[in-house]
Amino acid sequence: MTVGALVLDDEQSYADFATFVARARSLDPAGAMRLQASGSVLAAYVGVFEGRGLLGEGTVVGLRATTLAQPATVDLTVPLAALGDRLARAAVPGPDGSGVLLALPPVSASASWAAMAPPRSGWEPVGVISTSVLTSVARAGIAEVAQGTGPSAGAPAVTDLRQRVWGRLATTDPAVVAGAAFAAYALGFLEPGGESTLASQGRWTRLSSPRGHVLVR
Template sequence: MSVLRLADQETVADLATLVTRARSVDPEGAIRLQALGHTLAAYVGVLPGAGVLAEGAVVGLRAMPLADPADVDVTVPLGAVADRLARPTPDGSLPLPPMTVAAAWAAIAPPRSGWERVGAVAADEVCAIAREGIRRVAEGTPAIAGGHAVGSLRARVWGEATPTTPPFPAGGAFAAYVLGFAPPGTDVEVFAHGRWTRLSAAGGHVLIR
């Protein structure tokens, strides 16, 4: 299948917002579009993780309705999807980019079931943790710092456990904040499954490996 048909223009705008927010973190990033039946699961990488198994990866997930059933699983450039969404069609059609890309985080599928709820944290607290982490990264990154130093600082800041109950890697708070998943006044539920952690909020899910 070379075209997905989104349910309506609101869904088109929703996907465009997700893509725009993900590109603000990684302009050259990728999006995994996994369609099954009338549901599209859109995954975006926020923190890439390290190694073949992408340890420490943080991924955003938003589920969206489709007008027509589909069976698709591709990982494509965010920029290519953004270009197509910039030219919306009346019927919500999204032509899939012909070029696929490899992303370590996209190759590691999170569990579909068996998650255990371990608690909830106020979205306001989650976003405050994210803003503090962003400040620490910005203030700790000299203008002359090399890519390795910057990457090490980010990994250290976002790999720390939050002071919340329950705790989770701070990178999850960063993802929920930058993707707009945790609106003020709501709660973020925390789930665990082996080495995985999931934050489920009003706007979507954050998966942390």
């Protein structure tokens, strides 16, 4: 099949992917998504927080995997807005009548986090955190940022506050960066009554649930 389109498994997969893109877009309307497919799985990465310095410390990226009805090989980064426009259209069956066609935007995007390659293996388990705890961390951070970013707050002050709030370790057991809890909450990865597992590999930390992963550098 061509690189210009992918075939998702079914209409539910299409709807779930559209919801993921919409959530990512609500965080950064001018953001981008990296799409990687090798075989029958599409890995979709979205940047939540940009990192700092040459090593990109503090980078937070959301990752969601979607099953493809037809194998494909793709690796491109596209604007969320362009991808969202295509997903807003009615679902169209794949070329052979199976699956649902996802037309890819013809334009590319650039994002510093997209150049980073989180490890795919070698992760060491750290512990488990409940959805209720992660939700509390996310909501507390959102409230703190909202209270500290009034109409008179300048852009540098807002940026500094967000970095401090989302870059610090939350008082969870095990400890997790607050920005990871926010990303999991905002991207819809937290299952009510469920839990997420925390793992580490080198400079990376991964917060995972059945709905998706959050990668922190």
